Amino acid sequence: MTRSDQIFTVAQMRAAEQALIDRGESVGSLMERAGKGVADWIWRIAHGRSVTVLCGPGNNGGDGYVIAQELARRGTHVVVVAPSEPATDAARAARERYRGTFDTAGNGGVLVDCLFGSGLTRPLSPELVALLSREAVRHSALLAVDVPSGIDSDTGRPLNEGLPANDVTVALGAWKFAHWLMPAMAAMGQRRLVPIGVEPIAGAATLLTRPHLSAPAIDAHKYTRGLVLVIGGVMPGAAQLASEAALRGGAGCVRLAAQGLHPSATPDLVLKRGPLVDLLADERTTAVLAGPGLGLDETARVKLGEVLAADRPTVLDADALTLLRPRHCESRSAALILTPHLGEMARLCESFGIDEGNRIDRATKLAQAAQAVVVAKGPDTLIAAPDGRLALAPPATSWLSVAGSGDVLSGIAVSRLAAGADGFTAACEAVWLHGEAARLAGPAFTASGLARNVSEAYAATL
Template identity: 40%
Template sequence: MRSDLQHLLITPAEMTAIDRAAAQSGIDSFTLMRNAGLAVTAAALRHFPDARRFVVLCGPGNNGGDGYIAARGLAESGADVAVFVLGDPARLQGDAARAWSDWSGPAAPISAFEPQAGDVVIDALFGAGLSRDLPDDVVHLIERVNASGVPVVAIDLPSGIDGRTGEIRGAAFATRHTVTFMAPKPGHWLLPGRSLCGTLKVFDIGIPARIVSAGAGSLRLNAPFLWAGWGGDLAASTHKFKRGHLVVFSGDRQATGAARLSAAAGLAAGAGLVTVATGKAALGINASHLTAVMVKEIDGSRELTKWLQDQRLGSFVLGPGFGIGKKARDFALALCDRSLVLDADGITSFQTNPGELFAALAKGGGQMVMTPHDGEFARLFPEIAGDDGLSKIEKAQAAARASHAVIVYKGADTVVAAPDGRAVVNNNAPPWLATAGSGDVLAGIVGAHLAKGMPAFEAAIAAVWRHGAAGAKAGPGLTAETLIGAIPPIS
């Protein structure tokens, strides 16, 4: 995959338009199909040189056309090849019909296929454009193949995965390898599709980069180039306030640890100074556990309003262990003209009247980053969360538009979306980040970025990426404390 395209994330509809634009520019579409099919041939031979038989399952569209070309390439290489078809190949049209006519070997209906030891299956039934449930005969075929354990190489996307949402449409192949073209699709990286793709390889089949870039939307895979220039090299004259002052609000005396984790993470992530703002009841507990992080007694809205006159306070984290209720709402509403990370209890506190928060943020014009997991997202955005027709990306985008905030929709396939429609999918996070306190650490990193002046979207995507990189560095036995120590420098 070309470096200038490697971070694009292209929806199936966008890819269809890109294919059309390539053809309109004078590029022979069958040449592109041939390049795709031969890329699959090469991948299959490279990964499975000892296969006893390659079984190519060809569908009723262009994905099937790729399969016929792959089958011919495998046969010409000397491999034993068997082709099984869905539907009547005589009804194929365009490039797929030409690919079928170039296949000189026999073909049997998919109902005749029974997996055998030594088989390698090439899945060319349906590509990333699938948006409907599979027919029963295909579901049964997929179940037989998955149960057999024979390896599967998917063309474009494992059949049964919706390329837009990553959802399974009845059943889907569990593949060892997936070969796609020009750029990955959302279904490659959104769950559950991500878990079924195996290793993903993106091949350049000859569509000019200018056409691909022009047809791509605002989706990207998260990577450091997206926040390049916001890392902030330290000048000789830099002092702690120039690096930013982060404030983390603590909960009551029985729930102070989460705030301290966020504060420690913010300090490690680059904030020049960090203060834990705490009520009087928890003041002693927090003071006894903190050293480089300062402590400030803030019991209510009056004290907070007075303190906010200090414009050196760069950003705020509200929610980790704070408690659900009126105090959280009052504090959040008072900060809607500042830079605020709203997490955990701060989010849930608005579940009965989220519009109050959204209106205040629209009026205040501050920079807010909200970091909900699935449950918190459903509490704050019930209608969006309940729309099964939307992908996780589309849900995050809709929530960002509705709330006027950057949304970090957490999970193994974290999506970050901005109110202007920009969105990224993060793919560097290891599964062992799913541990107590991990989200508190993430909130602190976002807060540190906001404190140093990064825009909300860049602050959020950089934090999510650094959080994932820290998890990979800390390893499977990480705790929230060791995760903080593994936060890498911002690039």
């Protein structure tokens, strides 16, 4: 049974389809199932409008012939535009079964892109780009089947410039990485999934979904719920913001190791002074956060060294990521979460000697090198664990592009870690709660407003 949260590479998708064929399916039967499933969506979207299907030479084009035949059977006015003849047996058979209209152009309603799907690694010809662009202009909506033509399925990289944006993309069998990675993600429109019966694959990446959290046990107290220690620095506002987010992320108590508090700080924070090594030695402390507002001077370096040497479950963000070196990660056994944005990711990869690669390659290599869970932040946030687990987050609101939103994320993450989640689970829960809090906060929020919505986001998981 297809898991709707799994994300397949092209190779994994081919293996999953081959497994179905080995059990008695055929390419043709899978094509019929996929095409009729997509036709269901198009029929609803078209709502009586005409449909033009662009059919390429491969099996994606074969899906297009099945779609066209099914829509025609339902009474939709359909035109097929096929710039080339079918090149596979299954596509040829699907074309032979199509009894409708062919033309050199369509007009008006929904344009369906079945030129090429997942697996394409070469650019479209200029003629096909021109055809796709011209037909997109002539129609009021564009729907791509599986993966939009001209997109690398495994990386989300456009193989051509100037490709039109889609209103809807219907994935076949399982999600592909291009559906959730920039820059392709921005041109997918609404995403839908048509199951075709493929089985889950062990170790496949997953799409982040709503976590199932719980209320504290009836006999819980502040220390059993988790004690967070946040390390302050030269910019106290960032650490206070992270602390306030941690208070709402499920931990029972949050301590801020700093010299003082801003007058606007919540009275719920516990201010702790004194030597950091003594605070870290408190056995009740279940997770530590360092980085927001930490600074980059020698004092900050010493603090970071003491935090990591204490070997407690730890989240590192902001300045701590700039100061982090491979030696800091040696001999650690406790969970470690790193939350870099794009620039911090580049600096970490340089520090850890990771060669250039695509976004997923770099995150997974860094996770292995640092033996840490890496939350690579951005419009296409991904979470990579050192054991190979990988999760991608659905796009959150673009209003998250505000100063301090990363501090809020790190505060949520350390709270989930303190509450007892393993590093990967804590990171996934934090990213989901962060995105949901942003949705609840509405437009043009501040980071403090975002933090205030974490409790309501948590409520959505109960």
